[in-house]
Amino acid sequence: MSCFQTLTDYGLRAIGLGVRGLPKADISLCDQIVLIGSGMIWNIYFAVIALFLGFFAATTIAFAKNSSVALFRIPSSIFIFLLRGSPLFIQFFIVYETFVLLPKVGIDLNLLIAEITIETRWLTRAWLGALIVLFLNTTAYSAQIFYGAIQSIPIGDIEAAQSLGLTDKQINKRIILPTMLRLSWSSYTNEAIFLFHATALVFFSSFPAWQQKGDSLYYASYFADKTFNPFVPYPIIAIFFIIFTLIIIYIFNSIDKRLNKHI
């Protein structure tokens, strides 16, 4: 079987397209590269959506933790403590078990264009359930990073804005928010890399891989089990992760340049 054939058979196997049965005997290097690469689709999906939504949630929570109103400050502090103080691995288990215990019902959501039935059983599937865990986790870590940055904004900047007659809302938007991002960006880049690496835990640890649709580590360990040779699949997945980590660093550094353009 040519490598091109393998690519068409297994290139999108991780999302359920292509040949159903995984290669069992005579596993070639090409099989391993293609399937592990196919699994990367899930890792990228989780990382991109969790980071994107987490960014906005984290900003909100960082401001809430910095607020002088106890009603905002205390819940956000507790949220951050709970999610930063416990292992992600345990969080996956807890959330999965909670979602399994939920009653299986469908909620009809009437959008203007179409009617969608939201079903609670989706929560026990990785694409939604694990995404929620990763989203909450990155929100807590990023919120703490942003909060630390808010705390270290030079007080003179804020006083200058006040003396210019800016309102609190304007100060938040024009002084605190941009300075916060600038100060925290290198730590936030680290968090993005950590989250991307954390996506490898999803299928491997808690959420079942339905119909063998798993992420890259799911396939890598599948091959390591089948061939009893860890020296091929694990280096392959490592190279995949290094490549995408470099891409993350590149993207975040470009944003960093934009944030620091005026300095």
Add this chain to the structure above:
Amino acid sequence: MFDYCVDPQSLDGFYWWSCYLTTVKHISFYKSFLVVFALLGVTVPLILIFGFMGAVARQSKLYPIRLFGITYTSIVRGVPDIIFFLFVPIALDQGIEYLRHKIKCPDWTDPIRQGNDFVVCQLAKMPMGSTEQWIHETYGFFLAALAFSIVFGAFAANTINGAINAIPRAQIETGVAYGMSRKQIFMRIQFPQMWAYALPGLSNLWMILIKATPLLFLLGVQDIVYWARELGGTKTARFTYPHEDWRLGYFIVLLVFYLLLSWLSEIFFNKLTLKVTKGQATLSGMNNKNSGKSSS
């Protein structure tokens, strides 16, 4: 455990719980918390050694050693830790058996990799096939601990490397002016001071290490996650203590355990920071020096 536990079906309320929570399996669950501390106890010294050696390698004047240090730290940082945890134990296991096979069975002619099998002679098995179960388990635990140390050692190497570089240049120049050798400068100026600079990074690493300990479960070690799943799963009426799916409850116990551990560590590190930065010309060092005198 207790005398009245002979017939659990007849018990309820407090008595039922007191019996349920003291079964043999529950005692194993409580003991498995020690596995977490054992892992931390074994890995922390190794992490510091690996980290220290990695940092020294990165500072080396010899290019190959420096390249090795840089490669080690950057590869480990670029790849998810879980991949190393899965790879290193099995790779070490096969590596050790391969070496023993070459030494102990030199006249073995069959290839070691036969298709999908990894075949070594009986003498080369590590640990020997005939040894007891607990030796196998301990061996697996130490391979896992080594994997943890290699991964976190790379992070520690980065931190320690940064700490060595953070020591004010003027102090090293002073050392040179006094005619100290490179080794003396390292031992007398850089080594004692780097811990203060490395402490924030190392305490952060400790927090990450704590939160990585449940991954032991994936390596087949019978740790707290293993027992939580085992005990929490639905027990039908065939069992002595039937109950529904209680895994959520057991996992919440683990959650509380980890929250407590993180919280106590944070308090400890805040105290330690105060101690090691004492007398240093940094913000925290100055605050510390004044804290005794002024009330502000």
